[in-house]
Amino acid sequence: MSHAVTRSVTAVGPALLTSLDPLLREWLPRQRWFAGKGRPVTGFSLVAATELLPLDATPGLYHLLVRAHQPPARFVGAGREKTIPHPGDCYQLLIGVRQALPPRLAPALIGHVHTGPLTGRTTYEALYDPRPAETILEALRSGARIGALRFERRTDIVPHLVPRLLTGEQSNSSVVYGDTFILKLLRRVVPGVNPDLELPLALAREGCPRVPAPTAWVTAEAAERGTEGPYVLAVLRPYLRGAVDGWELALRGPAEGEDFTAEARALGRATAEVHTALARALPTVTLGHLQLRSMVEGMTARLEAAVQAVPVLGAYAPALHSVYEALAALAVEGYTVTAQRIHGDLHLGQFLRAPAGDWSLTDFEGEPARPLAERRMPQPAARDVAGMLRSFDYAAHTADGPPALEWAEACRAAYCTGYAEAGGHDPRTEPVLLHACETDKAVYEVVYEARYRPDRLRVPLSAIRRLAGSGPV
Template sequence: MSEAAIRPGVHASALLAPLDPLLRAWLPRQRWFAGKGRPVTALEAVSVTELLPRSSPSGLLHLLLRVRQPMVPPQDAGLDGSHPERPTDCYQLLLGVRRTLPPHLAPAMIGHVTEGPLTGHTVYDALHDPRLTGLLLERLRIPGRHGVLRFERDMGVEIPSGLTPRLLTSEQSNSSLVYGDTFILKLFRRVVPGLNPDLELPLRLAAEGCARVPAPTAWFLADLDAGASAPEESCGLGVLQPYLAGAEDGWELALRMRDKGESFTGEARALGRATAEVHAALAAALPTVTLGRAQVETVADAMAERLTAAAQAVPALRPYAPGLLTAFEALADLGGEGQAWTAQRVHGDLHLGQCLRSPDGEWSLIDFEGEPARPLAERRLPQPTARDVAGMLRSFDYAASHGTWSPEWADECRAAYCSGYAEVAGRDPRTDPVLLRAHETDKAVYEVLYEARHRPDWLPVPLAAVRRLAEDGPADDTH
């Protein structure tokens, strides 16, 4: 087998062995590394692909690396973004290889290799090297295979060569590169077999003619199974989409307008309409299902289990657990009485930061990956649209807590968003208060876990929502 695609085995082991201590020290420092707080016990090469020979002035290695760590105790599940049943994660790495690292790439250095095939070379994060990220774009322009990697694209869209790349620094669970303010490439860092929703759903929406979501221009996958020939059988690695130049992040826009004393209700209403349009397109593009008694009870039980685990992990949540549980019990009770709901594919992690407003005032939705900590199979399940609505309502609460807490601002935005949604969907989410309260409660519990682990200073924000939701009865449809 050629060096272009080194399957796990003696060659990959020889390459990885000297990198092992360097990567063990480097990985936990990366923002996208999910296993923080747990030691790395082993690194295993899933695949190694040489995109640019190391005999060149700078080589480029593509690695899929399995990272083994201790099992997460059940009481700590979720606190580090992991599940107790998953002691390993697979990460995508792009490594640059040079004899001498120029000063401008010093911050990207992983370490010096002193033995093995890369002896005498310096290894670094290739995403900081414009020469290598430019090469990656060139590879995306040409459909085909390179080792285990498979590159595909929409041939109806031109991808110019020579676009200047720049690495965005604000990403968390993934990494993004902008090329000439024309395209943005999102690279999935933690990868699993199966079609990533962040490629799957935009492709489906583009076929449906939905203009609210940037259509994929090119993408690449890894065929780890020799017989794989379809995206569903592969491991999604990255997607190139149009870059919305001049667009403003919904979170930053909301904060800026609030700080200036300007109303955000008009934008919230427009955002509600955009959300409903995307939901309608997803329902048309993919199958919907009906959640009957058994399915509703399963959903409610899962929410209750997440609450129990969160209360064990975060003591501040425990006093509110009995009140929060009533939200899930009310949902199960309605299901038991014969109430059914429609479920469909949804965004899965909708909040203001996942929305962009163009200079002409149009809203777009991005980042359809869902909550990265959840298993891929779960993220691809049909859900009630209330899940997305609840996520956005919680996001308004977060924005209202920035600076001086303003519950009135949040209430106005929440009401405007639901009204805008109703203008397109023909129904207001607030007319189904039991379903909405259950999903908002589940989201707030998730936020408590996240903030307790990652941003303790933000913990009061979801705890304030928890306090309200624990007191709210199912008949309360004002929040």
């Protein structure tokens, strides 16, 4: 198999994308990780294309970076319509090519090609197929250079591991190799330093045991003008065999009446340990009046955009604005906040508990909907804390039976207690900041659920009612 990743690569031109265009217009919007839900794809442009397995092989394998173009978004506000052009999101695709699909690959079908260089062949999502997945691991193991793709490794990789695609609900794609490694393949990609690689590497240098150190990664040179740095496409890290994520464990609490406060407290300690290591590894800054004012303006802008996207939120907008303005008023009085690098999208599902009981933290990509530069900025640690507080609330509302509000409140309190024990600072001592951060997170959730999971919209709306009508929590 090694010859497939070390030989010179045949350039793959726009004709391939033209061949795939009508199929991708139908297939891409149906994918869980497609960001442009609700608007049609009007066309594609090719960023990069690389042949990883030749067309005469079984299967053929192409790696594509394609930009999906969509109509501009339109918002109506203050009696005027505002049009926001859509620059086109760049997606990473692994396209398998066969004459016909065996039954085991039926769920992976993209479609049958009728024009161009792939005429008469069947295309599919290649990660369902062991051979393409093995090809990616071999490229990482050998440190291959294929076209624009760069496969880098930090430590040795065991060869000949059997791959399996994880098919649960994810915003990216993950492949487990044996019980040794897990590959996270980023789907919507942007050029530049990705925190999902940057922060675990920084934590590894600090010797932080809470975050598995990256084993290897894939990048692609950015040929587009005005780009900053390569695309980070995938990260390989150790697989925590037998680990269970915090979301799955937490759901047993309200559903089965189990106490989860000891685990919540341990999660708080783990979060504080990671925050402390990040503050040692990377620069911190102090946010004064002007910086906090800018932060509040960002929260306000996100709220206004959310009201446009989900009009039911409008009834709560004045009270939510007051939450943000309370933080701005403190800043005028001289209040300051230390900002540092944080996880950026912290929730119960980002934690894994090993069979021995230790908690690890994964997925440092941040909220993919936010610009990369924003995700890499120092932020108050309260943003991560707020994400966890919201996650306990989600678990209370998602488990079978009526919402377990007392369970959620007990977990939230235990989490903050654990954080204070390991970090030396209780987030509840800054209630205005924490209230604003939790509100901002709930507003984000309203938009997310309305777009992707409308049946769950009631969960963040319940929090919005509480955050708009109560004091800091």
